[in-house]
Amino acid sequence: MALQDQTRKAEKAISGDSSIAARLLAWYDAHHRDLPWRVTPGAFARGTRPDPYRIWLSEVMLQQTTVEAVKAYFRTFIEKWPTVAALAAAPAEDVMKAWAGLGYYSRARNLKACADIVAAQRGGRFPDTEAGLKELPGIGAYTAAAVAAIAFDRPAAVVDGNVERVVSRLYSIETPLSEAKPEIRALVEKLVPETRPGDFAQAMMDLGATICTPRRPRCMLCPVREDCSAILAGDPERFPVRLPKDDRPLRRGAAFVAERGDGAILLRKRPDKGLLGGMTEVPTTAWTARADGATTADAAPFPADWRRAGRIGHVFTHFALELDVFHAHIEGAAPVGHFWSLAHEISGEALPTVMKKVIERAIPGATKARPV
DNA sequence: GAAGCGTGGTT
DNA sequence: TAACCAAGCTT
Numbered sequence: 233m234a235l236q237d238q239t240r241k242a243e244k245a246i247s248g249d250s251s252i253a254a255r256l257l258a259w260y261d262a263h264h265r266d267l268p269w270r271v272t273p274g275a276f277a278r279g280t281r282p283d284p285y286r287i288w289l290s291e292v293m294l295q296q297t298t299v300e301a302v303k304a305y306f307r308t309f310i311e312k313w314p315t316v317a318a319l320a321a322a323p324a325e326d327v328m329k330a331w332a333g334l335g336y337y338s339r340a341r342n343l344k345a346c347a348d349i350v351a352a353q354r355g356g357r358f359p360d361t362e363a364g365l366k367e368l369p370g371i372g373a374y375t376a377a378a379v380a381a382i383a384f385d386r387p388a389a390v391v392d393g394n395v396e397r398v399v400s401r402l403y404s405i406e407t408p409l410s411e412a413k414p415e416i417r418a419l420v421e422k423l424v425p426e427t428r429p430g431d432f433a434q435a436m437m438d439l440g441a442t443i444c445t446p447r448r449p450r451c452m453l454c455p456v457r458e459d460c461s462a463i464l465a466g467d468p469e470r471f472p473v474r475l476p477k478d479d480r481p482l483r484r485g486a487a488f489v490a491e492r493g494d495g496a497i498l499l500r501k502r503p504d505k506g507l508l509g510g511m512t513e514v515p516t517t518a519w520t521a522r523a524d525g526a527t528t529a530d531a532a533p534f535p536a537d538w539r540r541a542g543r544i545g546h547v548f549t550h551f552a553l554e555l556d557v558f559h560a561h562i563e564g565a566a567p568v569g570h571f572w573s574l575a576h577e578i579s580g581e582a583l584p585t586v587m588k589k590v591i592e593r594a595i596p597g598a599t600k601a602r603p604v
Numbered sequence: 605g606a607a608g609c610g611t612g613g614t615t
Numbered sequence: 616t617a618a619c620c621a622a623g624c625t626t
Contacts, residue, residue, distance in 0.1 A: 294621085294622040294623095295621090295622070295624070296609090296610085296621055296624090297610090297611080297621065297623095298611090298612070298613065298620095298621050299621085301621090302622090333610090333611080334610080334611075335609085335611045335612090336609060336610055336611085336623085336624085337609085337610080338608095338609070338624075338625075339609095339623090339624080369625095370623095370625090371624085372623060372625080373623085373624090374622070374623055378622065392621090393620075393623085394621085410605095437622055440622090441622085446614095446619075446621095447615070477619090506608085507609065507610090508609090508610080547611085548608095548611090549609055549610065549611090550608060550609075585610075585611060585612090
């Protein structure tokens with residue numbers, strides 16, 4: 233290990249990698265973004281350290297999710313559950329409700345499972361190594377490295393989409409992205425500095441988010457433009473090279489909004505696994521690839537005076553969906569597997585965005601917060 | 605290793 | 616505006 237470290241240092245001295253890291257860190261000190269989960273640069277040198285719980289929570293929320301979308305959810309979670317012990321003590325249902333709208337709902341289930349393990353088996357303390365972190369549910373290669381570096385000052389190679397873009401431009405990598413990942417990781421490992429590895433990781437990501445952007449990068453403002461091979465090549469925007477994506481199929485179906493006289497709406501819970509796993513929905517038909525999909529009220533889960541309320545569209549990662557929305561007024565007990573959600577409770581249900589669209593189409597305003 | 609898994613902002 | 620794609624993980 234010591235020998236490897238020496239080799240790494242020697243390679244850096246020769247290649248100038250340490251100068252890239254130094255310039256990035258200086259740039260980060262001056263231009264870093266202020267984010268709710270962040271501490272001031274140089275925390276460890278001052279003898280302070282970030283709260284691993286907050287770093288972990290933010291990193292899970294940030295998986296494939298924009299910073300702007302995460303901010304409000306992060307604040308809500310921290311206010312509701314200030315510690316991992318508090319999150320572990322919370323009912324899973326409450327966590328799903330608080331996550332509703334953020335997407336990729338398996339993250340919320342894994343978040344809760346991870347909190348339970350850390351609280352019950354580890355005295356509320358997160359592992360402080362990449363390997364230890366990666367064993368926990370919902371923590372993969374990226375998140376393990378990010379938490380190890382940012383919360384525990386470990387020299388881990390943090391590789392996310394930003395870093396892939398920055399590095400593929402720095403070295404003008406022509407290999408398409410999926411195939412180039414091992415090469416990119418190796419290059420990042422050589423760049424990581426011995427000191428301030430967490431700030432370095434965040435600097436790379438901030439650079440990718442604000443300067444080395446996917447389109448129209450602001451190269452004139454870049455602290456490492458002198459080192460950038462893609463600028464020499466004349467077209468930084470060409471990197472990273474990506475393979476063309478498969479196109480999204482269209483699925484259709486019908487959704488049924490049953491409303492009681494007092495404004496309650498009939499809901500049910502989806503299975504824990506799969507699409508929108510563990511979330512709440514109104515009754516719907518299956519979502520099929522049929523193109524003839526002239527859905528009718530005949531497909532309703534129970535008879536009622538169903539009126540067509542229109543149609544909504546929604547785009548998921550791997551298919552687009554069109555749902556015909558039907559609306560009816562019914563009374564009485566909820567059918568097996570369903571429950572009535574009172575008018576003032578609907579906004580707090582674990583409703584994914586597609587289901588809020590459906591309900592809003594039938595009953596405008598029904599999913600907005602309303603006084604009790 | 606490929607496919608499944610949400611949503612919203614940007615261009 | 617349709618496409619792109621964001622601090623990826625799991626199976």
